[in-house]
Amino acid sequence: MSRTRTGHIHLGAFMNAGPGGVGGWRHLDAELGWFSPAYYQKIGRILEAALFDFVFFADTVGIPRSFGNSIEDHVRYGVGAPRLDPIPVITLIAAATEKLGIGATVSTGFQQPYNVARSFASLDHLSGGRVGWNVVTSFQDAEALNFGNEKLPGRAERYDRANEFLEVTSKLWDSWGDGSLVLDKASGAFADPTRVHSIDHAGKHFQVQGPLSVPRGPQGRPVIIQAGSSVEGRDFAARWADVIFCSHESIESAIEFYADLKGRAVKHGRDPDHIKILPAVTPIVGRDRAEADRLKREFEELVPAEAGLARLSYHIDVDLSRYDLDKPLPPLEVKGVFGHFREALEVSAREGFTLRQLGRWYGARTEGNLVGAPVEIVDRMEQWFDRRAADGFMTIPTHAPGAFEQFTALVVPELQRRGLFRTAYEGATLRDNLGLPRPEARDLRRRAAG
Amino acid sequence: MSRTRTGHIHLGAFMNAGPGGVGGWRHLDAELGWFSPAYYQKIGRILEAALFDFVFFADTVGIPRSFGNSIEDHVRYGVGAPRLDPIPVITLIAAATEKLGIGATVSTGFQQPYNVARSFASLDHLSGGRVGWNVVTSFQDAEALNFGNEKLPGRAERYDRANEFLEVTSKLWDSWGDGSLVLDKASGAFADPTRVHSIDHAGKHFQVQGPLSVPRGPQGRPVIIQAGSSVEGRDFAARWADVIFCSHESIESAIEFYADLKGRAVKHGRDPDHIKILPAVTPIVGRDRAEADRLKREFEELVPAEAGLARLSYHIDVDLSRYDLDKPLPPLEVKGVFGHFREALEVSAREGFTLRQLGRWYGARTEGNLVGAPVEIVDRMEQWFDRRAADGFMTIPTHAPGAFEQFTALVVPELQRRGLFRTAYEGATLRDNLGLPRPEARDLRRRAAG
Known part of the structure; x- marks a missing residue:
């Protein structure tokens, strides 16, 4: 117990609104409930009972066709498809939970910032301040083909659009000042128009007048999640992200990435503690090592x-x-x-x-080499946290909800025993639980109302 | 009781995800809960207990600025703003109900058909086949200004885009044949790729390869709601709509509209019984006429x-x-x-x-002149139904949830007593309850998989 770092880890859960990974849906304990609320709500309740910070849903807007230039094997094996719209999915989880954060992936490539800003502002209100947006720029031409283009733009162009997209959404989230609602039935004053402002954004990709038609939410702005590993992706994450999701085979590579990202955040004028770096892990937990190895072999057989x-x-x-x-x-x-x-x-x-x-x-590849008994798994998580390779972990289930049930029953108590994880939620909002401040609304008052 | 028409009326509820109308939010019984799930879920439960067919949410993607070229008075008085994204709002209602239909407005002007098709297909699954889409083409330049344009296109151009938009979404909803999911854990067969097809749409406004990443939902396609009154709007409705929402001051004008729309539907090769025409009504119900008149005067004072x-x-x-x-x-x-x-x-x-x-x-204007005691109101509704001015009504509340509570407590029992309204839901899906068939998927098999 040579803890060299105070505080505790954060835990996110990574999901798909459809079959995740390869073969996990074939597991005897896997539920095939992607089309029904009960599946998602059950998972939400499991994660909330274990005090996870949040669950978030990956997404793509198209069925992959990289293998044989065809959707055929993706459909046959359920790899990368189907994918439900994650917005209603996380709304259902919000309805079944009280503290768990809920995140959805939306690409900046195929949407307009006004609509995306409004969805997340709406969900921030309706969830009581629990929403996160996983920002992606998309990487498959199969997605572009559903939106009028043969190919995606290059990476630099995609991130250029993404940066401006976030500039616009951030302004829209600030377009109603905090406390602008009056709601005085007697006088008939609904809101204070001197605190609601156009944004008049005129950029390369977007021209947006605003204001948003939704007042500022409990978190001010949703939690921004991001997973870029390229140079452009790292810089985008350092500028915008509250939570960074990454993948590293070795602790050395994770330590390098962690230091690099925190350094980039400082260059953007940010407090490095306000970016939480969560490497992906795919735990396979047994009561002892032999059981974990057996579970791993059984999982491999499904692929x-x-x-x-x-x-x-x-x-x-x-x-x-x-x-x-x-x-x-x-x-x-x-x-x-x-x-x-x-x-x-x-x-x-x-x-x-x-x-x-x-x-x-x-x-059958798993992330983070977390196959073992709870003590082994927590040893490794503690090492990554103490050596500043991680502020926490993004937990990917081999199958759902079974893998979450094993992890929360066996690993979370050991994390808590060592003081590595919370024993109660710290606050009401996702920002509270992640230890992130609520952003102030920028002052747009120099603009005339209207 | 001179009923000249068999069958019963259908009832929809018209809402905003924000303050509706003008002044209704000032009513002493109005709840100001637009930012919390409880408000919407309470209304959903009231409507489901009264056996309403559905509730749907109007929407705009921008704060109006027609009055003084400014948002100022709209914000000050809460007229046309705020408006939450209706998709998470109807998802929350779905989570709190079992049979009530749920509809959301999405404009074809500022979205891409792939995203819209996916949202509604996802919600059709997650609601067990209860979703409707109110298709609008938008009518305010204030909306265009949030999406890079100074002005909206003209009406003909907007409907041209809307027609192609629906062509694309309809193909996407048919891109997974019914029963294409196999989900055989033992063999590893997830879905049958010979029943999943690209759509290869190449049109004037949209190029979309498909297939959708969501299998066909319980209703096949969501219920399409539409409210165009112009020539272009009527023709669009006759081609695509399952439910038509309209506004008529006189029964004569409503009868003309009803006959015109049913005739246009026949020209499109449709069964006229498969388009349900629901004029708007804003009931103000008292236990007697004097009470209703007093409630109307009190409502007028709020404006x-x-x-x-x-x-x-x-x-x-x-x-x-x-x-x-x-x-x-x-x-x-x-x-x-x-x-x-x-x-x-x-x-x-x-x-x-x-x-x-x-x-x-x-x-303070109300729709349909339904101010009175329950018997008077039902007399008028019966007359409109019998004379084929209406297949039912779209009920707009003066204030919520109070106006729905009065209507469901006082008017619905009188409708039922006369056999004008159901006493139990007929089926599980919104199409079932509206008496609409489930559309067959068009055969896209001539296309190669992929």
Whole structure:
């Protein structure tokens, strides 16, 4: 118990509004309830009972077609599809919980900032200040094809749009000053028009007059979640993100990333403690090591090779269907691919995998090497926290809700025993529980009302 | 009891996710809960207990600025703002009810069809087949200003886009054939890729490859609600709408509209019984006539003249702030304005109103002349139903939830006593309860999977 760092970790849960990963839906304990509120609400209640900071939903707006330039294997194996709109999904979780944060992914590529600002401001009110927005810029041409374009813009252009998108939404969230509602039935004064302002944004990508038609929410602005690993992504995250989600195979790489991001945040004039860095983990928890290893092997058995390859093709945007399943993957130079996707190619070369083996390995790959008994898992989490590789963890379930039930029953109590995790929620809003201040509304009063 | 028509009426409830109308929020019984789930869920439960077909939410994506080219009086009086995103609002109502239909307004002007199709398909699943989409094309330049344009396109152009928008969403809703999900854990077969198809839409406004990332919902397609009164609007409604919402001061005008719309539907190859026409009504119900008249006068007292004029300016898109409050409105020629907005100008001229009187009259105006005791109100509803002026009514509350409580307690039992309204829900989905068939998915099999 050589804790070298005060405070406690934060825990987020990573979900899909549809089957996640590869093969997890085949688990005997997996529920197939993606189309019904009960599934999501049950998971929300499990996570809230365990005092998780939040649950958030990944998203894409299109079925991947990287593998064989076709949706076929993605549909056949349930890899990357279906995906329900995460906004109603997190609303249902809000209705079943009181403190748990709720986050949804919305891409800046295929929406207008006014609509997105309004959705999240509305949800911030309706959830009592619990909403987060996971900002993505999208990475698949299959998404662009649903919005009138053959291909996505390049990464620099996507982040340029994303930066301006966030500038607009941030102004819109400040367009009603705090306390602008009067609601005096006797006098008929509804709101104070001197505190409600147009934003008159005129930029390269967007022209938005405002104000938003929704007053400022309990959190002022929603919690911004972001996961970019590229240089552009890191800089965007350092500027805008409250929570950063990342993937690292080694603690050394995570420590480097952590220091880099906190340093970038300081350059943007921010307090580095106000950015929470949560590496992804996929815990497989047994009562002892042998049970955990058995659970891991059972999970691996669920993964068809083609399904794993479809997922890898989608992640690296390279069509692996053209190669022989029983031969090793030829050396590939994949431009602009970062993080664990690159690592997959390195592992394959090092281990001499055939493509079939690579598919099964990648499909069953877990994040953060958290396979073991609770004490082993918490040892590792504590090390990552103490060595400033992490402010907490983004927990990805192998299957749902079973993996969350195991983690919350076995790991959370051990985290609490060591003082590494809360024993009660600190506050009412997601910002409160993440230890983040509520942003002040910028003063837009120089603008005339109207 | 000279019923000349079998069947029963349908009842929809019209709401705003914010203060509705003018002054209603000042009513002593009005709840100011637009930012909390409890308000919406309470209303949903009241309407479901009374067996309403559905509740739906109007919407605009911008604060009106027609009055004085400013948001100022709209904010001061709470006229047309705030407006929360209706999608999370109806999701919360779905979570608190089991049979009530839930509808949200989304404009085809400022969204992409893929996103809209996905939201409603997701909600159709999550609500168990209870969702409706109120399709609007928007009518305020104040909305365009939040989306990069100074002005809206003309009406013909807006409906051209709306028609193609619905073509795309309808194809996307059919892109997963019914029964395409397999979900066989043992074999690993998730879905049947031969039943999931791209749509390859290439049109004037939209290019969308598809398929949608959400399988076909319980209703096949959401119930389409529409309220256009112009020639373009009527034709659009006859082609696409399941429910038509309209406003008529006289039964004669309503009968003409009803016959016109049903005739247009036949020309589009549709069964006229599969379009339900629901004129708007704003009931003010007393236990007797005197009480109803008193309630009406109390309601009128809540309306500031400027607030009523701001609302009228917004509805006719003419800035009335430039005229003297204490003089009559000069004759105006307002292009492209239909329905009760035109009637307001006619009444003003006929009655010799000053602008101040017009503002107070328009702000307190109720739809359908349903002020009275329950028997009087039901007499009138029965007459409209029997004479084929209406298949039912869209009920607008003077204040919420109070006006719904009065209507459901006093009027619904009288409707039921006369056999004019259901005594139990007929089915599980909104289509079931509206007596509408579930649309078959068009056969897209000629397209290759992928």
